[in-house]
Amino acid sequence: MLPEERRQEIVRKVNSSDRVTVEELTEAFGVSGATIRRDLASLAEDGLIERFHGGALPASNGRTDDTGTRVERSVENPNGKRAIAERAVEELGDGDAVFFDTGQTTMEVARELPESVSLLVATNSPENAFELRKACGEVKVVGDSLRRTSDALVGPSGESYLRKTNFDVVFLETDAIQQDGSLSVSNEDEARIKSLLVDGGHRVVLVADGSKLDQQSFREFATVDDIDVFITDVALDEDMRAVFDRAGVEVVDNLLVVS
Structure with a gap:
């Protein structure tokens, strides 16, 4: 799998489960933790996810669809x-x-x-x-x-x-x-x-x-x-x-x- 394809899949996993860890992603994609952390850093910089210590969450003010397009999210609570x-x-x-x-x-x-x-x-x-x-x-x-x-x-x-x-x-x-x-x-x-x-x-x-x-x-x-x-x-x-x-x-x- 190419890096870009892997990152798209990471975004899908984050948005579908609301929270994923580096350990879960390394197991899912068969790559090192360092590689996953670089992926998460890149995706966070692009505004497609939010990082937390040890994993990732969906982007805070909006989700992304399968193409990476940002989708506005209504006010929670x-x-x-x-x-x-x-x-x-x-x-x-x-x-x-x-x-x-x-x-x-x-x-x-x-x-x-x-x-x-x-x-x-x-x-x-x-x-x-x-x-x-x-x-x-x-x-x-x-x-x-x-x-x-x-x-x-x-x-x-x-x-x-x-x-x-x-x-x-x-x-x-x-x-x-x-x-x-x-x-x-x-x-x-x-x-x-x-x-x-x-x-x-x-x-x-x-x-x-x-x-x-x-x-x-x-x-x-x-x-x-x-x-x-x-x-x-x-x-x-x-x-x-x-x-x-x-x-x-x-x-x-x-x-x-x-x-």
């Missing part, structure tokens, strides 16, 4: 994300400088902004920028290049801007929250942006639904010790609640009440 957003806007005060991280949950927060609050807003997400413009008018867009898989703007000029800028509130997303309290994402460029957001936020509000709990992704960018508030739709179990309690984080959970 819209009710949970909306419940998080409705609570998150309570963290805002008139005149606040606010940064909206890239992601579906921060997009919902942008949609919930009250008209009565005047804000100075910035984001590294073009999608969020268009949504924020409806409520806030002028929006500062931060970053150099647009990642295909997450639609996040990343790069050195964005990093330089964030090193010199402070925000009253940062709405932060993550791909994974581990049991040891670390927060991680699948891409190093995005991890650097998120780490700078944590450093520059006076009040860092982590907005993440239950699917991110007890998960691990490729690159750690912060820990729960760097967070001030965690807002989620599900009820935390005792072990996960203890992680946030030890860090002194204000937890708002169990927001999605099913009648």
Whole structure:
């Protein structure tokens, strides 16, 4: 099998099973782990998959079909994300400088902004920028290049801007929250942006639904010790609640009440 054919098959396997490991792929294709890791790096760079430590996931904001064409994916867990957003806007005060991280949950927060609050807003997400413009008018867009898989703007000029800028509130997303309290994402460029957001936020509000709990992704960018508030739709179990309690984080959970 030619390398290009193998990579197309890898994309199909990732999208059909939602998660594959390097070990599974080496067994399936009869090649070395180093070869598979190079394949995954190439596919991730092309935006066809997302890597995690030891394997791959479907592209975060869209799947690819059998020809490698990107297919948009609808918002996952819209009710949970909306419940998080409705609570998150309570963290805002008139005149606040606010940064909206890239992601579906921060997009919902942008949609919930009250008209009565005047804000100075910035984001590294073009999608969020268009949504924020409806409520806030002028929006500062931060970053150099647009990642295909997450639609996040990343790069050195964005990093330089964030090193010199402070925000009253940062709405932060993550791909994974581990049991040891670390927060991680699948891409190093995005991890650097998120780490700078944590450093520059006076009040860092982590907005993440239950699917991110007890998960691990490729690159750690912060820990729960760097967070001030965690807002989620599900009820935390005792072990996960203890992680946030030890860090002194204000937890708002169990927001999605099913009648």
